[in-house]
Amino acid sequence: xAGVTQTPRYLIKTRGQQVTLSCSPISGHRSVxxxxxxxxxxxxxxxxxxxxxxxxxxxxxxxxxxxQFSNSRSEMNVSTLELGDSALYLCASSLDSPSNQPQHFGxxxxxxxx
Amino acid sequence: xxKIEQNSEALNIQEGKTATLTCNYTNYSPAYLxxxxxxxxxxxxxxxxxxxxxxxKRKERLKVTFDTxxxxxxxxxxxxxxxxxxxxxxxLDIKAAGNKLTFGGGTRxxxxx
Numbered sequence: 476x477a478g479v480t481q482t483p484r485y486l487i488k489t490r491g492q493q494v495t496l497s498c499s500p501i502s503g504h505r506s507v508x509x510x511x512x513x514x515x516x517x518x519x520x521x522x523x524x525x526x527x528x529x530x531x532x533x534x535x536x537x538x539x540x541x542x543q544f545s546n547s548r549s550e551m552n553v554s555t556l557e558l559g560d561s562a563l564y565l566c567a568s569s570l571d572s573p574s575n576q577p578q579h580f581g582x583x584x585x586x587x588x589x
Numbered sequence: 590x591x592k593i594e595q596n597s598e599a600l601n602i603q604e605g606k607t608a609t610l611t612c613n614y615t616n617y618s619p620a621y622l623x624x625x626x627x628x629x630x631x632x633x634x635x636x637x638x639x640x641x642x643x644x645x646k647r648k649e650r651l652k653v654t655f656d657t658x659x660x661x662x663x664x665x666x667x668x669x670x671x672x673x674x675x676x677x678x679x680x681l682d683i684k685a686a687g688n689k690l691t692f693g694g695g696t697r698x699x700x701x702x
Contacts, residue, residue, distance in 0.1 A: 517693070517695065518678065518692040518695075520690065520691065520692075523689065565633075567632070573682075573689070573690045574620070574621055574682030574683075574690055575620070575640075575682065576638075577623070577635035577638060578623070578625075578635060578680075578690065579635065580634070582631050582632045583631075
């Protein structure tokens with residue numbers, strides 16, 4: 476079974492630009508969660524999608540958004556990029572609720588803001 | 590406020606010994622607790638999940654305990670090997686926040702041959 480695939484692996488942007496990251500979950504998994512990981516703040520929850528609906532949201536500004544398609548693939552978008560958005564963005568998929576099931580993570584997209 | 594604490598100092602351990610990591614939490618009543626391993630430049634990998642009504646769970650050389658009275662989980666790696674060197678993260682569900690998963694800061698383990 477193929478694992479969670481995230482594209483691109485690396486991305487360099489400048490302040491003020493916007494970016495879209497993609498995540499393909501494990502086949503059959505309907506829940507996709509997104510996380511931001513930085514050395515200072517660790518792994519922080521962004522949002523979770525299930526069957527194309529945002530089911531849960533973390534404490535991030537509205538510049539961070541996401542969506543999920545009917546095939547469970549998900550994208551997240553960050554608009555008006557700031558230097559502080561430099562981070563590893565991880566997505567994880569599971570059959571259902573991430574709280575009581577193993578999360579399968581991709582290897583992330585490393586986003587650098589210049 | 591809610592907090593999950595893992596020892597931020599790296600744990601250096603000799604090969605063959607048992608590594609013990611702690612995960613303490615405050616102001617939570619999690620129903621589930623998970624442990625993950627993360628290698629540099631990679632995403633976390635799921636290791637174990639334990640429920641609030643389970644005291645202990647094992648998988649090969651790994652053992653997790655969950656004490657809801659002490660608000661603590663212990664993670665043990667027995668007969669540690671250099672390949673066990675990684676960062677280990679605990680994660681808890683927060684019922685009040687719609688069951689989202691919240692991660693601790695992780696503890697880095699270095700097993701020396």
